[in-house]
Ligand SMILES: *Cc1c(COP(=O)(O)O)cnc(C)c1O
């Protein structure tokens with residue numbers, strides 16, 4: 001190591017002496033940066049919704065009230081909001097719901113957090129209430145079960161794609177229904193255009209999945225998802241958890257749930273359910289196994305004081321909580337939202353784990369972003385806080401290649417909107433494509449994609465640029 005005066009001086013310069021002679025280590029020349037991620041909403045934000053105007057905090061934050069009063073139809077939305085939105089908006093929602101692949105289900109909590117002065121551009125509205133006027137035509141290469149989960153399923157509702165991990169869909173209902181759901185092939189009620197494959201929470205199907213896991217000793221890790229395990233009873237959470245802990249080769253598993261993001265009240269007051277999760281995690285620790293909870297927050301506005309109160313009950317009991325986010329156009333595809341989300345989650349000691357590029361599912365094209373958006377955002381947010389709290393920006397490849405880091409493409413033609421990835425650890429020798437949304441391309445490229453022969457040419461020449 002060279003220890004001389006020059007090196008020392010230049011090293012100090014790096015720390016921050018600029019033209020003004022300021023030597024502060026922290027950059028104070030970014031007035032756009034602040035600590036607003038710590039200001040968790042603690043007002044009675046529901047009172048501006050006519051149907052909730054008279055509710056006290058105790059009434060509104062009762063988790064039974066929340067789950068019994070979910071908005072499931074456009075008519076119900078109108079009853080609750082009354083003149084809080086325009087007739088044109090209601091008509092737009094109704095037409096949107098009719099065209100949607102997912103059924104409508106929105107908690108009073110989320111509904112109240114929407115900015116009803118500008119619902120068209122609100123990030124929570126965008127995720128849960130479809131507007132027909134915003135629909136964009138699907139990319140011609142999109143499929144329904146875009147991740148090929150059904151093809152990788154040895155048992156109904158169990159996907160075994162990565163050697164040491166299995167994904168178990170424990171049930172097929174959720175506390176809310178997200179427009180962008182990857183599992184629109186199974187989750188929720190059948191809709192106008194979609195008849196779904198159902199995975200009910202039956203003991204018989206669970207036993208088949210447990211048997212498969214028992215027989216495959218290479219599996220060390222299970223993702224318990226759905227649907228959403230927020231909808232499991234405490235006894236089911238416990239049965240599932242203890243069964244997995246009893247399998248010797250299972251070393252860790254996660255319960256994945258959207259619940260804390262959409263109905264945090266349950267964490268505050270459903271003692272049985274919280275007790276079941278925490279009890280399983282404690283039993284796991286006794287056996288030197290790791291049990292964690294994976295949440296699904298997408299925007300800082302979804303996180304309020306009640307969220308912190310709920311999550312603290314898990315932290316109190318030592319449960320590890322991580323978060324997975326879906327990148328969506330008009331929701332969190334800008335630096336302020338993504339930075340705010342990462343800092344706010346970190347502040348609550350929820351570890352931001354993944355940001356997923358929106359899957360190539362049908363019917364939600366206006367929510368997808370280009371790959372370039374994900375790449376740029378990753379660059380912008382890396383460094384804002386501890387490295388272990390910076391999520392990995394990944395793409396879950398269509399066709400079952402698994403998750404790939406957005407920067408790891410083998411080929412990306414931004415003009416044509418096509419990316420090519422490989423996945424040596426999961427499907428060696430295969431190539432996987434990502435297609436940017438058509439409406440983000442220029443007109444000439446849009447015309448090419450509309451033509452079936454041209455389309456094959458684009459894909460073939462992209463494939464050939466990658467030799468491995
Ligand atoms: C995402 C996923 C997993 C878990 O992957 P991690 O990278 O460990 O989070 C397991 N199985 C399937 C099918 C998945 O999609």
Ligand code: SF4
Nearest residue numbers: 174177178181227258
């Ligand atoms: S909670 Fe999860 S599984 Fe359920 S609709 Fe939303 S994304 Fe899909």
